[in-house]
Amino acid sequence: xxxxxxxxxxxxxxxxxxxxxxxxxxxxxxxxxxxxxxxxxxxxxxxxxxxxxxxxxxxxxxxxxxxxxxxxxxxxxxxxxxxxxxxxxxxxxxxxxxxxxxxxxxxxxxxxxxxxxxxxxxxxxxxxxxxxxxxxxxxxxxxxxxxxxxxxxxxxxxxxxxxxxxxxxxxxxxxxxxxxxxxxxxxxxxxxxxxxxxxxxxxxxxxxxxxxxxxxxxxxxxxxxxxxxxxxxxxxxxxxxxxxxxxxxxxxxxxxxxxxxxxxxxxxxxxxxxxxxxxxxxxxxxxxxxxxxxxxxxxxxxxxxxxxxxxxxxxxxxxxxxxxxxxxxxxxxxxxxxxxxxxxxxxxxxxxxxxxxxxxxxxxxxxxxxxxxxxxxxxxxxxxxxxxxxxxxxxxxxxxxxxxxxxxxxxxxxxxxxxxxxxxxxxxxxxxxxxxxxxxxxxxxxxxxxxxxxx
Amino acid sequence: xxxxxxxxxxxxxxxxxxxxxxxxxxxxxxxxxxxxxxxxxxxxxxxxxxxxxxxxxxxxxxxxxxxxxxxxxxxxxxxxxxxxxxxxxxxxxxxxx
Numbered sequence: 064x065x066x067x068x069x070x071x072x073x074x075x076x077x078x079x080x081x082x083x084x085x086x087x088x089x090x091x092x093x094x095x096x097x098x099x100x101x102x103x104x105x106x107x108x109x110x111x112x113x114x115x116x117x118x119x120x121x122x123x124x125x126x127x128x129x130x131x132x133x134x135x136x137x138x139x140x141x142x143x144x145x146x147x148x149x150x151x152x153x154x155x156x157x158x159x160x161x162x163x164x165x166x167x168x169x170x171x172x173x174x175x176x177x178x179x180x181x182x183x184x185x186x187x188x189x190x191x192x193x194x195x196x197x198x199x200x201x202x203x204x205x206x207x208x209x210x211x212x213x214x215x216x217x218x219x220x221x222x223x224x225x226x227x228x229x230x231x232x233x234x235x236x237x238x239x240x241x242x243x244x245x246x247x248x249x250x251x252x253x254x255x256x257x258x259x260x261x262x263x264x265x266x267x268x269x270x271x272x273x274x275x276x277x278x279x280x281x282x283x284x285x286x287x288x289x290x291x292x293x294x295x296x297x298x299x300x301x302x303x304x305x306x307x308x309x310x311x312x313x314x315x316x317x318x319x320x321x322x323x324x325x326x327x328x329x330x331x332x333x334x335x336x337x338x339x340x341x342x343x344x345x346x347x348x349x350x351x352x353x354x355x356x357x358x359x360x361x362x363x364x365x366x367x368x369x370x371x372x373x374x375x376x377x378x379x380x381x382x383x384x385x386x387x388x389x390x391x392x393x394x395x396x397x398x399x400x401x402x403x404x405x406x407x408x409x410x411x412x413x414x415x416x417x418x419x420x421x422x423x424x425x426x427x428x429x430x431x432x433x434x435x436x437x438x439x440x441x442x443x444x445x446x447x448x449x450x451x452x453x454x455x456x457x458x459x460x461x462x463x464x465x466x467x468x469x470x471x472x473x474x475x476x477x478x479x480x481x482x483x484x485x486x487x488x489x490x491x492x493x494x495x496x497x498x499x500x501x502x503x504x505x506x507x508x509x510x511x512x513x514x515x516x517x518x
Numbered sequence: 519x520x521x522x523x524x525x526x527x528x529x530x531x532x533x534x535x536x537x538x539x540x541x542x543x544x545x546x547x548x549x550x551x552x553x554x555x556x557x558x559x560x561x562x563x564x565x566x567x568x569x570x571x572x573x574x575x576x577x578x579x580x581x582x583x584x585x586x587x588x589x590x591x592x593x594x595x596x597x598x599x600x601x602x603x604x605x606x607x608x609x610x611x612x613x614x615x
Contacts, residue, residue: 078557078560082553083538085538085546087543088546088609092601092605101557106562114571120579121569124582125590127587129590131591131594132595133594133595133598136599144599147552147595147599148548148552155592157585158559158561158588162582164581165577168575169568169578176521275554275558281561282561285561285564292524292527294560294564296531297557299528301535301557303535308550396544398544403548403551404544408545408547409603413606416608417610418607
């Protein structure tokens with residue numbers, strides 16, 4: 064056993080401990096530190112391998128990468144975390160795809176299994192690269208967030224993937240077919256693009272988690288191609304983590320994988336929603352503040368709109384003002400609120416809301432009926448009672464936060480436009496619902512001001 | 519038969535991954551994703567091997583270099599931002615009497 068293989072073994076142990084300690088906020092920072100230690104050992108171990116003889120470009124590469132990575136992590140605002148994750152996934156997958164390509168063109172004998180692993184690595188690497196870049200474009204709103212669909216899309220997409228797989232098998236089976244390789248790469252890149260264009264904003268949490276899984280599996284395939292067990296372990300951990308997160312996200316929307324990937328959510332019911340003009344009750348900040356002040360318990364339901372308006376700090380001020388007046392305030396977090404798993408928790412933690420106030424859906428729903436006021440800030444589909452009452456609704460069966468069961472509902476919203484899924488929300492028309500029209504940040508700020516003014 | 523051994527390693531790690539991730543509180547799903555993403559930048563190991571070996575072709579060197587930069591960016595930013603996020607998760611305030 065050589066020094067580097069001991070370091071690899073220790074690194075693998077570190078990664079496993081890092082994930083184990085990630086399970087709870089009190090140990091999670093230790094987990095990150097352990098993960099960093101593992102990575103350091105892996106890099107040092109690799110540099111010590113006798114096959115590695117040229118260090119100049121490696122050192123320059125490590126320095127350039129750090130020079131890009133540090134500002135990317137330090138300067139990134141917390142609201143942009145989904146975008147950062149997407150761009151980071153693209154970086155990781157691109158590295159993996161390039162290594163696969165370099166390995167493919169390297170002279171030397173390779174077995175069928177190794178070439179096969181290499182082709183899997185390259186396919187997953189390149190498709191995740193373009194898919195993540197596109198997801199980044201959608202999240203950053205450089206590209207339109209609405210799903211783009213065309214006739215025969217699923218057939219076409221599967222066709223592209225099918226041709227790529229056939230090419231891949233041909234390359235593995237006949238060593239003379241190297242010339243097909245560039246076409247294989249182009250098909251992988253194209254499939255990544257095709258995979259993301261029909262995805263709407265509400266499905267982003269699932270897709271980001273799925274891309275995370277692909278990036279991990281690509282690293283794992285590299286482990287097989289290079290006969291490196293550390294890569295297999297780390298890649299498999301990442302692959303299974305991404306997969307289980309996307310399963311959790313799918314379950315939270317009562318949709319299957321295939322439905323998310325091939326569904327084309329978003330244009331289903333827009334025609335039915337338009338045309339009807341039902342009366343709604345609206346209220347001013349002053350009236351709303353009086354009701355909140357008189358309440359004993361308030362549940363705040365944040366959604367993507369809170370992130371867009373950057374309202375999390377004002378929401379924390381509202382929380383403080385109400386707590387000071389003796390009101391019990393909690394936050395109800397839907398698993399798919401926002402644009403990536405756990406998005407709302409990070410934003411509210413950034414605003415210093417203690418994490419024991421952030422309650423998961425299954426734990427808070429039974430308490431809704433005993434709650435005086437629920438305040439919905441920038442959320443829509445995740446509180447839409449149609450999911451439970453209307454079997455024909457596109458979101459039928461999706462678990463929701465039962466804001467409609469509380470005694471009074473308040474909804475802060477810019478206007479009456481439907482949410483990302485394009486579905487009308489009957490919650491807004493209920494007798495006990497008050498619509499608070501305005502920008503989330505401005506409206507919450509005026510609520511705080513009203514609460515401070517009245518003694 | 520080395521790859522058969524590799525497949526066993528893969529199978530065990532995948533199951534271990536499932537068990538570990540299932541225990542993670544939904545509260546931490548975002549930092550979890552950026553941590554696993556950072557761990558996946560282990561591909562930097564492959565990048566170093568490709569670009570550093572004796573007699574590497576120009577193509578290998580160029581691709582290897584870009585891969586080292588790309589994987590390192592992912593690695594450094596991934597770990598740093600995960601820690602930045604976790605620092606924000608404040609312990610519950612002690613209940614006042």
